[in-house]
Amino acid sequence: MMKKYSIYLMLVLLIAATTSCKDYLDINDNPNSPTSATPELVLPQAIVGSASIASQYNNYGLHFGGYQANAGGFSGFGLLFNYQLVPDTYNGIWVNTYDNLQDYKYVIDQTEGNASFAYANSAAKIMTALNYARLVDAFNNVPYTEALQNNANLTPKYDEGPVIYQDLITKLTAAIAAIDAGASSTPLTSSSDPLFGGDMTKWKKFANTIKLRMLIRISGVPALAAFTTAQFASLDKTLGFISDDAIVNPGYVKDKPNPTWNTWGYTTAGALANSSRIPTKFAFGFYKGQKLTDVGRGSVIYKNFSAATTTPVNQLGNEVDAPAVVTSYSTWYTGTFSSASSISNALGVLKGPSMGQPLILAAESYFLQSEAQLKGYITGDYIASFNSGITASFTYLYKDVTNTVSATKNVATDVATYKSANPESYLVNIALATTAAQRLEAIITQKYIAVNMVNSDEGYNEFRRTTYPVTAPNGDAYHNIASLLSASTRADKLPSRVLYPSSEQSLNAGNYKVVNQFTDLIFWDPN
Secondary structure: OOOOOOHHHHHHHHHHHHHHHHHHHOOOOOOOOOOOOOHHHHHHHHHHHHHHHHHHHHHHHHHHOOOEEEOOOOOOOHHHHHOOOOOOOOHHHHHHHHHHHHHHHHHHHHHOOOHHHHHHHHHHHHHHHHHHHHHHHHHOOEEOOOOOOHHHOOOOOEEOHHHHHHHHHHHHHHHHHHHHOOOOOOOOOOOOOOOOOOOHHHHHHHHHHHHHHHHHHHOOOHHHHHHHHHHHHHOOOOOOOOOOOEEEOOOOEOOEOOHHHHHHOEOOOOOEOOOOEEEEHHHHHHHHOOOOEOHHHHHHHOOOOOOOOOOOOEOOOOOOOOOOOOOOOOOOOOOOEEEOOEEOOOOOOOOOOOOOEEEEOHHHHHHHHHHHHHOOOOOOOHHHHHHHHHHHHHHHHOEOOOOOEOOOOOHHHHHHHHHHHOOOOOOOOHHHOOOHHHHHHHHHHHHHHHOOOOOHHHHHHHHHHHOOOOOOOOOOOOOOOOOOOOOOOOOOOOOOOOOOOHHHHHHOOOOOOOOOOOOOOOOOOOO
């Protein structure tokens, strides 16, 4: 019998794995004592730090968003199974995000008002907005106006989520304008910009896409209706949004690997990074036929997807029927593993240690546009954007570690096959939808599929906002997104949020707030 390990040990190992890239790339281990460095050196390190943090948010979304379950042979998952969280559970994403924000503040402070550094200043502000939005989406009210002041204020107040969101959207607009006005700025290069290699048009589209995501997220908040309407009206539609995946790659290699690979693939020594997790039946059912048939994407994501020995899958909380991982393999790695020194590159979500780390997928950009077009927030054909989103999802998964679509794959052919394999499903063929609710369900369901194991926190965010993809709390594992042993009081049996971290409880007790993970909502969550 496989030896049973305590989940607490596994969490320690997981935290170590998810922060390993940060250890060698971050320039500021102590946010209250920043290291002196030039903005040109700090900015790329901060961007790479954000890539590591994006992987950590993905990990948080994997369980709450219904993508990942327990494997056989492991016990001690009680807190996770029941969603009975403690403040320590997600301390890391809070601490690491604020540490990363401190790096961007350093760049902003050193470059503010200096036309020679307009591009670096704007990039730092755009990344700041991305990070703060992630914090709000996870924790709701967070330190903002009084944050990042070092020893000048060690107990910053918590600003309200809606206030932070509005200010971030306004600052994104200003950052785009500053890039437009920054003709005399020192250019960013591939060494100072591991995200877009100095392409400032892509930076502007990235900022516009973050704005669109945030505006869509708050579009159902009645108190923000006037602000949202005005912002949609002023959104730069001519500029447009990202049409390629926003991927950070500073030169990841086996000894300094991509953070997601390091967490769910293999360690630098060639050992399986994590054997306690496998896919949920809920997520897997969108590929294997229980809900939709998707051989193209399923075969590059899941080990043994089409083999006689099938991919091990489970429902979170089920310890009786939980299968073990495939021997020596991550369930999400479809390459060839022979030994510690012989691990081939692959396609899918775990391509290899040198793969880039996505911040926002082009697929998500298209699905955001599709929803905005469906609801009349921006002009355009929501069906065309929806179809582009599916194509972009296939494209990302068919890319190799060099960010190039494999010569062995034909995206257009496989997208057509996907549509023909699900001829009566409006979730795949949105033109079949007959109501606005069905159209929105199709858009969000495809977004949920696209961010699987990539930006899974966005799948969880959108589920909370829209209740899609559809879940049946009393249904079987392929149709119930929640843990089998959930203690949630919500109708969907999921948590509504995470708790504030223990570090705040200890260091900022006057502003720390006790919240309930089932009844306290993020401000944009109507459910």
